[in-house]
Amino acid sequence: MKALVVYESMFGNTRTVAEAVADGLRAHLDSELVEVGAAPATLPPDVDLLVVGAPTHAFGLSSAATRRSAADRGPDLISRETGVREWLEDLPLAPGVRAATFDTRVGSGRLTGSAAKRAARRLRRLGLDLSPGRRSFWVTGTTGPLEAGQEQRARAWGSELGAAVTSRPAIGPDAVR
Numbered sequence: 553m554k555a556l557v558v559y560e561s562m563f564g565n566t567r568t569v570a571e572a573v574a575d576g577l578r579a580h581l582d583s584e585l586v587e588v589g590a591a592p593a594t595l596p597p598d599v600d601l602l603v604v605g606a607p608t609h610a611f612g613l614s615s616a617a618t619r620r621s622a623a624d625r626g627p628d629l630i631s632r633e634t635g636v637r638e639w640l641e642d643l644p645l646a647p648g649v650r651a652a653t654f655d656t657r658v659g660s661g662r663l664t665g666s667a668a669k670r671a672a673r674r675l676r677r678l679g680l681d682l683s684p685g686r687r688s689f690w691v692t693g694t695t696g697p698l699e700a701g702q703e704q705r706a707r708a709w710g711s712e713l714g715a716a717v718t719s720r721p722a723i724g725p726d727a728v729r
């Protein structure tokens with residue numbers, strides 16, 4: 553079985569979380585990690601679990617405008633050109649494929665909104681099965697770093713996802729054939 557982890561990141565925090573999630577998944581299945589600018593336009597047919605992660609910008613997914621604003625905080629952005637929002641806009645339907653989403657956000661409840669929630673909504677419209685769930689991971693400020701323990705949380709969540717996906721057959725069209 554195979555998982556594909558697609559992430560967007562400006563300053564590296566979401567990438568660190570994505571790496572840890574991919575690592576946790578590897579305890580149970582093959583797991584490939586890819587930055588959103590290099591993500592495939594169509595989901596490869598051998599993907600059993602798609603995991604999508606992005607930083608929360610303006611209460612949701614980044615846009616060209618929020619990425620420009622991020623560039624004012626640090627010129628060497630990882631996902632400068634495109635984000636999860638644009639990738640999901642062009643992704644074709646993928647009925648029954650299981651998916652999980654995560655985001656990074658500023659902790660302590662100072663700001664709200666969740667990129668993971670927005671990404672999940674879009675994936676659901678594309679027919680994916682979002683039952684594996686979603687998570688938020690906390691940063692201490694706009695450019696990071698991550699709060700203590702977040703990398704470990706991410707690795708544990710990846711492992712949990714991997715265990716859930718490998719122990720339960722998909723509900724999609726393949727499962728009812």
Ligand SMILES: Cc1cc2nc3c(=O)[nH]c(=O)nc-3n(C[C@H](O)[C@H](O)[C@H](O)COP(=O)(O)O)c2cc1C
Binds near residue numbers: 566609610612
């Ligand atoms: C333009 C911009 C808007 C942001 N808006 C929010 C927000 O609405 N809520 C929030 O919790 N964090 C917000 N943040 C903080 C980001 O979530 C934080 O920069 C991100 O988690 C860092 O991850 P990264 O290093 O992978 O980009 C914003 C950051 C930027 C640059």
